[in-house]
Amino acid sequence: MNGEYWQPEIETMPREKLRQLQTEKLRRTIETALNSPFYGHRLGKLGITPQSINSVDDIRKIPFTTKQDLRDNYPFGLVAGNMKDAIRIHSSSGTTGHPTVVVYSRHDIDSWANMIARNMYMVGCRDTDVFQNSSGYGMFTGGLGFQYGAERLGATTVPAAAGNSKRQIMFICDFGTTCLHAIPSYAVRLAEVFKDEGIDPRSTRLHTLFIGAEPHTDEQRRRIEKLLGVKAYNSFGMTEMNGPGVAFECKQQDGMHLWEDNYIVEIVDPDTLEPVPDGEYGEMVLTTLDRTMMPILRYRTRDLTRIIPGKCACGRTHRRIDRIKGRTDDMFIIKGVNVFPMQVEKILAQFPVLGSNYLITLDTVDDNDIMTVEVELDDMRTDVYPELQKITRNIQRTLKDEILLTPKIKLVNKGSIPTSEGKAVRVKDLREGRGQNHAE
Amino acid sequence: MNGEYWQPEIETMPREKLRQLQTEKLRRTIETALNSPFYGHRLGKLGITPQSINSVDDIRKIPFTTKQDLRDNYPFGLVAGNMKDAIRIHSSSGTTGHPTVVVYSRHDIDSWANMIARNMYMVGCRDTDVFQNSSGYGMFTGGLGFQYGAERLGATTVPAAAGNSKRQIMFICDFGTTCLHAIPSYAVRLAEVFKDEGIDPRSTRLHTLFIGAEPHTDEQRRRIEKLLGVKAYNSFGMTEMNGPGVAFECKQQDGMHLWEDNYIVEIVDPDTLEPVPDGEYGEMVLTTLDRTMMPILRYRTRDLTRIIPGKCACGRTHRRIDRIKGRTDDMFIIKGVNVFPMQVEKILAQFPVLGSNYLITLDTVDDNDIMTVEVELDDMRTDVYPELQKITRNIQRTLKDEILLTPKIKLVNKGSIPTSEGKAVRVKDLREGRGQNHAE
Numbered sequence: 001m002n003g004e005y006w007q008p009e010i011e012t013m014p015r016e017k018l019r020q021l022q023t024e025k026l027r028r029t030i031e032t033a034l035n036s037p038f039y040g041h042r043l044g045k046l047g048i049t050p051q052s053i054n055s056v057d058d059i060r061k062i063p064f065t066t067k068q069d070l071r072d073n074y075p076f077g078l079v080a081g082n083m084k085d086a087i088r089i090h091s092s093s094g095t096t097g098h099p100t101v102v103v104y105s106r107h108d109i110d111s112w113a114n115m116i117a118r119n120m121y122m123v124g125c126r127d128t129d130v131f132q133n134s135s136g137y138g139m140f141t142g143g144l145g146f147q148y149g150a151e152r153l154g155a156t157t158v159p160a161a162a163g164n165s166k167r168q169i170m171f172i173c174d175f176g177t178t179c180l181h182a183i184p185s186y187a188v189r190l191a192e193v194f195k196d197e198g199i200d201p202r203s204t205r206l207h208t209l210f211i212g213a214e215p216h217t218d219e220q221r222r223r224i225e226k227l228l229g230v231k232a233y234n235s236f237g238m239t240e241m242n243g244p245g246v247a248f249e250c251k252q253q254d255g256m257h258l259w260e261d262n263y264i265v266e267i268v269d270p271d272t273l274e275p276v277p278d279g280e281y282g283e284m285v286l287t288t289l290d291r292t293m294m295p296i297l298r299y300r301t302r303d304l305t306r307i308i309p310g311k312c313a314c315g316r317t318h319r320r321i322d323r324i325k326g327r328t329d330d331m332f333i334i335k336g337v338n339v340f341p342m343q344v345e346k347i348l349a350q351f352p353v354l355g356s357n358y359l360i361t362l363d364t365v366d367d368n369d370i371m372t373v374e375v376e377l378d379d380m381r382t383d384v385y386p387e388l389q390k391i392t393r394n395i396q397r398t399l400k401d402e403i404l405l406t407p408k409i410k411l412v413n414k415g416s417i418p419t420s421e422g423k424a425v426r427v428k429d430l431r432e433g434r435g436q437n438h439a440e
Numbered sequence: 441m442n443g444e445y446w447q448p449e450i451e452t453m454p455r456e457k458l459r460q461l462q463t464e465k466l467r468r469t470i471e472t473a474l475n476s477p478f479y480g481h482r483l484g485k486l487g488i489t490p491q492s493i494n495s496v497d498d499i500r501k502i503p504f505t506t507k508q509d510l511r512d513n514y515p516f517g518l519v520a521g522n523m524k525d526a527i528r529i530h531s532s533s534g535t536t537g538h539p540t541v542v543v544y545s546r547h548d549i550d551s552w553a554n555m556i557a558r559n560m561y562m563v564g565c566r567d568t569d570v571f572q573n574s575s576g577y578g579m580f581t582g583g584l585g586f587q588y589g590a591e592r593l594g595a596t597t598v599p600a601a602a603g604n605s606k607r608q609i610m611f612i613c614d615f616g617t618t619c620l621h622a623i624p625s626y627a628v629r630l631a632e633v634f635k636d637e638g639i640d641p642r643s644t645r646l647h648t649l650f651i652g653a654e655p656h657t658d659e660q661r662r663r664i665e666k667l668l669g670v671k672a673y674n675s676f677g678m679t680e681m682n683g684p685g686v687a688f689e690c691k692q693q694d695g696m697h698l699w700e701d702n703y704i705v706e707i708v709d710p711d712t713l714e715p716v717p718d719g720e721y722g723e724m725v726l727t728t729l730d731r732t733m734m735p736i737l738r739y740r741t742r743d744l745t746r747i748i749p750g751k752c753a754c755g756r757t758h759r760r761i762d763r764i765k766g767r768t769d770d771m772f773i774i775k776g777v778n779v780f781p782m783q784v785e786k787i788l789a790q791f792p793v794l795g796s797n798y799l800i801t802l803d804t805v806d807d808n809d810i811m812t813v814e815v816e817l818d819d820m821r822t823d824v825y826p827e828l829q830k831i832t833r834n835i836q837r838t839l840k841d842e843i844l845l846t847p848k849i850k851l852v853n854k855g856s857i858p859t860s861e862g863k864a865v866r867v868k869d870l871r872e873g874r875g876q877n878h879a880e
Contacts, residue, residue: 074614075614084567084594086596089596089597089615136601137577137578137584137599137601138577139599143578144599151527151546151549155527156523156526156528157529159528159577159578159579160578160579161577161578164841166841174515175529404604
């Protein structure tokens with residue numbers, strides 16, 4: 001580390017050299033991937049070997065990998081290393097279909113921690129900072145991911161984990177927290193609780209926020225910055241690609257540098273799957289370049305974004321992606337958790353008293369993101385209040401086990417939820433800046 | 441590591457050499473501690489320096505440190521190192537009084553991870569094992585403590601975190617979990633859910649359980665072993681002494697080896713504070729020997745145990761402590777969380793509708809530990825059901841913020857809770873093998 005950069009040579013590497021590095025690392029990645037049952041079969045069939053790659057552009061010879069591929073090969077079909085060398089497993093929420101599983105070697109965990117440290121250093125965090133993490137820990141990558149990265153940087157970490165806003169604020173005040181990792185909706189919530197507690201966040205040492213895992217607009221970011229008196233930096237990551245740390249904003253706050261020494265990024269037209277020119281929106285496709293246990297090649301993220309053309313004033317040569325604009329599937333994110341309507345649907349189907357018609361509404365109430373599931377009762381009398389309460393609680397608990405958060409449940413009479421002619425609208429997103437309705 | 445032992449030289453060190461090592465490390469610890477405001481003042485006043493220590497027995501020149509000392513010097517009064525070198529903070533639950541805070545340097549975290557790895561290795565865990573951790577993560581030391589230790593060992597870790605039993609069982613089955621860390625009551629709960637799911641735990645690869653953080657009897661351990669078809673090993677630790685890893689059972693399952701290269705253990709009469717002979721019960725007093733950021737000298741743990749006399753068949757020379765038999769204060773442990781009745785009392789006092797009389801009952805229902813708080817209403821009408829429900833929920837939520845678990849609340853009429861002549865009985869523990877009533 002030196003001045004502005006954590007790893008100056010890598011972060012400011014000339015593009016041509018960076019492409020050479022990518023070519024070499026892609027070859028090594030293919031060599032490793034061939035040891036996994038999944039890629040051994042798929043690439044073997046096509047005769048793809050490290051020698052098939054003469055430049056990064058040859059990546060297009062490799063077929064895409066989809067979430068369905070991960071599900072079909074659950075849990076370890078993509079593991080290329082020896083499981084004896086695995087030191088951690090992370091997974092997405094849920095048991096429906098199958099959760100997405102990622103397996104890490106010690107090298108992979110080290111590489112990931114270094115990536116997070118690089119991001120934190122980039123926006124001015126140093127070993128003198130106190131870093132508080134309000135992510136959930138456990139299988140969710142936002143907890144341990146940032147924990148290891150911040151410790152690598154040498155910051156004093158406060159592993160507060162999710163929830164309990166009063167306690168978060170007590171830690172911020174008492175431990176002199178300077179940097180906080182939070183999902184955007186929770187940052188807004190904290191600002192509210194600061195107000196309730198009669199504490200001005202500006203009177204604390206807090207100066208930097210890392211926000212990610214939830215789509216948000218630049219206006220929302222500016223609002224958070226104003227509410228808490230901090231600079232807020234956007235972060236992109238996903239479990240399949242390790243977790244947080246794939247791309248991160250620099251001090252310019254103008255797009256997220258995607259770390260091209262560790263990932264190859266492509267933006268493709270989601271219909272034709274052909275590459276789109278820089279500056280145009282499309283689906284982001286990512287390839288890992290530094291994973292020894294479970295490399296993933298050309299993963300269709302379903303996230304819509306674009307490459308921001310041009311050089312960044314910060315001097316880093318790694319290209320920038322824009323904020324995530326939406327999804328090409330029906331997944332939505334609430335309180336930092338990825339949810340597919342199918343997960344909700346499969347749980348509801350377990351209750352014989354329920355009909356098959358349901359509607360998920362996402363809304364912001366008092367700066368809190370709320371998920372409401374309206375579902376029609378089949379033919380039961382709807383006036384036995386204690387019984388309805390019991391059913392509601394049961395649904396809530398079962399859904400919580402699946403999606404790891406507790407939605408509001410509204411049981412309604414048969415025929416109450418409008419059915420459209422074509423595809424049923426399953427998700428209504430009324431949250432600011434999100435306004436998408438997902439059809440099934 | 442070699443055969444039976446992770447660190448053969450240390451684990452089987454002749455007692456005389458071990459005492460020499462302790463003497464040297466105690467001197468270094470005092471030298472470090474003198475840099476903290478708290479010990480600088482307290483030891484300085486008494487003229488205690490490293491030179492005061494000629495043998496381990498000279499530790500008796502040093503005054504005891506109590507939980508109240510930690511509270512009075514919240515948050516960083518015992519920190520002896522430079523905060524720039526701190527990489528993590530853990531703390532106990534709660535905001536009442538002040539939570540207990542421990543600050544760790546990189547050395548301290550490494551030393552702690554090594555201690556956990558030593559424990560796991562001792563009972564047969566190797567880098568080929570899959571280790572699942574059902575502890576809460578975050579500020580609670582059972583999560584990150586075991587995470588770092590198991591990764592140090594090289595096991596494949598599954599950071600499942602607390603709760604969601606169906607998902608825990610899915611991981612055990614799908615990831616081939618062989619070792620599990622759980623509090624005893626949760627291990628029993630998991631056995632129940634296994635049964636509900638129609639899965640025989642003996643059909644999984646699970647063979648080893650680490651149980652701790654909650655007092656339990658040998659009968660309860662045998663029952664857990666039978667229910668899950670595993671060997672279960674008792675673990676002792678506390679946040680003030682890092683967290684888990686202070687003492688651990690070996691394969692003999694006959695007492696927990698307290699790692700004397702890292703801690704000095706004394707057993708004292710809780711009234712006279714004089715040492716009791718080996719084999720006799722008393723309060724355990726612990727001194728850290730390998731912490732650079734925040735050493736603690738002669739900490740009164742309030743835990744009642746004894747040194748088990750004689751040599752252990754395993755060949756380790758570090759002395760063994762017996763199961764914790766009780767406490768010398770009114771703290772109780774439920775679902776692995778330490779709770780002081782005072783924490784509950786201070787929360788209840790925030791609600792004007794409540795009287796000052798309350799009773800906490802701990803009981804086991806359907807293999808689940810339940811905490812019920814009965815509290816008298818002051819003079820409000822007790823028949824407005826929706827209003828009572830609202831108050832109940834408010835109390836529940838506020839208590840959860842404080843003690844991190846959700847108790848059952850029973851609002852009762854004034855005069856319903858019997859008041860005794862002398863000290864009020866605040867806690868009734870009806871759980872198997874715990875049967876203690878705590879007076880205030």
